[in-house]
Amino acid sequence: MSDSGTLRRRALRNVLRAAEYTLALVGGVCLVAYGGACARAALTQQRESAAFDEALRARQQQIEAESPNPSEWSRVRVAKYEASLEQPVRAIGRLEIPDVDLSVMVLEGTDEHTLDRAVGHIAGTARPGEPGNLAIAGHRDGYFRGLRHVQTGDAISFTTLDGVARYQVDKIEVVKPGRTDVLAPSDEPTLTLITCYPFYHVGDAPSRYIVHARQVAFEPWSLDARNDVAAR
Structure with missing residues (x-):
């Protein structure tokens, strides 16, 4: 077996190994990007759902109480209620x-x-x-x-x-x-x-x-x- 043939096979193996590493890296990047997109979508759903539920609770409180008396509410509830009115849904x-x-x-x-x-x-x-x-x-x-x-x-x-x-x-x-x-x-x-x-x-x-x-x-x-x- 000639030295040139051995060198060519080694070079080919190195190229294939480099291609394998590159494909693995690209695949990993794609998975990370996909996971990030899914996470952002899920976060948006959670945030919008929570904001909507808070606004809905505030709306129901306004309707069900003929004359709301915030003095009887907890400070946490008053703060959340006021925040829900200030921030658009x-x-x-x-x-x-x-x-x-x-x-x-x-x-x-x-x-x-x-x-x-x-x-x-x-x-x-x-x-x-x-x-x-x-x-x-x-x-x-x-x-x-x-x-x-x-x-x-x-x-x-x-x-x-x-x-x-x-x-x-x-x-x-x-x-x-x-x-x-x-x-x-x-x-x-x-x-x-x-x-x-x-x-x-x-x-x-x-x-x-x-x-x-x-x-x-x-x-x-x-x-x-x-x-x-x-x-x-």
């Missing part, structure tokens, strides 16, 4: 679909920053409890992954500072991205959930997965408002 509500174990905070807007951390209310569509079509978008490989298990008849709730809107799924369809009619206003209060499809497609998804639901009840926090709804 970005989340507009919490969307829940118990049958698929989905619970996610809904933020305003559908830019990438928002959808990386939550699901987003599509601007120009209705609000919970109002007549019209309320539309919410989310990523198929994120919070809306569970939509693939939703079935007709499933219950959906959307909790806001005004009350709880309850919906029932009545239609599921797959459409092309250009089908903007799924966002069209409706005479009755409805909910439309939108994500890309297929769920495990790599790259730009060719279709959209649409879950349609009709509102079956709205339960406002205010007792007076509940009486108004019941009288309609």
Whole structure:
């Protein structure tokens, strides 16, 4: 065996070893980046959920007490209550679909920053409890992954500072991205959930997965408002 052949084999082994180390390093960096993104998304959900719950508790206290008397509250409660009033809540509500174990905070807007951390209310569509079509978008490989298990008849709730809107799924369809009619206003209060499809497609998804639901009840926090709804 010649010395030149031995040297070539050694050089090849060194190149392969270096490539192996490089791939391992790149893989590690990707895992760290992915873990960081997941951690940031989870942190946003926790922060928005906590802020929303605090604002909701404050809202309920305002409604249920005819004349709130903070002098009877603990100093901790007064401080938290005042802080919740001073700091705006970005989340507009919490969307829940118990049958698929989905619970996610809904933020305003559908830019990438928002959808990386939550699901987003599509601007120009209705609000919970109002007549019209309320539309919410989310990523198929994120919070809306569970939509693939939703079935007709499933219950959906959307909790806001005004009350709880309850919906029932009545239609599921797959459409092309250009089908903007799924966002069209409706005479009755409805909910439309939108994500890309297929769920495990790599790259730009060719279709959209649409879950349609009709509102079956709205339960406002205010007792007076509940009486108004019941009288309609």
